[in-house]
Amino acid sequence: MVGNVNSLKQKQIKRYWELLSVLVQRNLKTRYRGSLLGVYWSLLNPLIMTGLYTAIFGATFASYYNNSIINYVLAAFTGLVVINFFSASTSQALGSVVGNGSLLNKIQLPVSIFPVSMIAANIFQFVVAVFPLLALMTLINSKSIINIFALIFPFIGLILVCTGVGFVVSALYVFFRDLSYFYELVVFVLWISSPVFYPAAIVSPHIKPFLNLNPLSPIIESLRQITLSGALPDFHLIAHSLISSIIMLTIGWFCFKLWRHQFMDLL
Template sequence: MRRYRELLYVLVSRNLKTRYRGSFLGVYWSLLNPLIMTVLYTAIFGTTFASYYGNSIPNYVLAAFTGLVVINFFSASTSQALSSVVTNGALLNKISLPVSIFPVSMVAANIFQFSVGALPLLAVITWIYSKNIVNVMALLFPFLALVLVCTGIGFLVSALYVFFRDLPYFYELVVFVLWISSPVFYPAAIVPSQVKRFLGLNPLSSIIESLRQIALSAALPDWGLIGNALLSGIIILSLGWFCFQMWRSQFMDLL
């Protein structure tokens, strides 16, 4: 476990240094996209959807920002994990390493970005709205669910990419479908009940709704929402890990 931890640290450091070498803002660039998109969504939809957030444009701004940081974290971490095994194929052919460390390192790099960027901002917003340390601490639970989902999907897509090199083009469509079916820029209340049952299959929906409930209301955390998010994360992580381990023995012939 100590060697695994040290290797993970090396890979995450390499990933972040390569990604932000010579960058002025460094990891804080990860905040720029959701902030710009929040401004854009507010300009287009703010007046229309503000009524679902207490007739408050600032409430809509914060709700849109919360949804965007979730979908951006998911898109970045899983897309980077997708190619991680194949990209490091030459290294795996020379040195015996735990293959699963590569998709995990991509998710871990994004966890670091989130922890120094969006998470402190969400914590401040939560404290302003709830004035309750319980709500601030409870932010970690939907974030943990998001990490579990991303790690499970990362295992799955990184394994599939070894066999199907056209996967990135298809996965872009998958991410778009998950984004549009998640209540990112629109409130979940406007979705028709007939459609909502299908959108409920989207694991990101419960995570976004849980984060919003914790951060933007004065009420105590809804443990039902948190439980659903964590359960989805555990199921997806288990499925992704099972598939990764089942196919791992065939990787070296194709790398």
């Protein structure tokens, strides 16, 4: 009996993985059909925005990064790649269930695979285009292979946060089709409340407890510490980012599972 249950679970996992692979390939081909740079467009945006932030804020905030403009450039870039990944993956996940409503009405598929496939497509982009540059930055600053491997942990935290939020917004969009307009505001608030272009040290102690509720903040701080400090990874920061990420994923999956049975009546 136990063997049959395990065999069934293995078949379900294999089917889910095969469906996920097909959907990710479809997403990437659709997104970059006829594109010159392909997945490297995901790198171009943070590079341009880093240059813009450096021109405006570099001289002002360099003092918080050992009076080094280069360190500010690297700090701004790490913050931007996090917020860009979050914005792109969750915004694409938002409409994924509704966008595949006709398919769900014809074929019995696991509904969760659609937001997950959007996150997975962005993971592929990040690994191919952005991660090698972050690894090079880390190697130059820390000269440690340990730090390069440690980059995986805040990235896992980022994936978990995006997946949790993706579950929530994709489920809510089934019920509220104007959610996309409100979600743009939510992303802006998260961006401005994250230490993307400014150092966390300038935030008032009275406001900082509220900003610490932002799940992206510990991820950005952990990524910067690993990449820029030259010291060994701060496991307290890593643990903070992972714990908050697991909480976000748990909340997102609970909400998605709670509302999922109502989807088919509205698609």
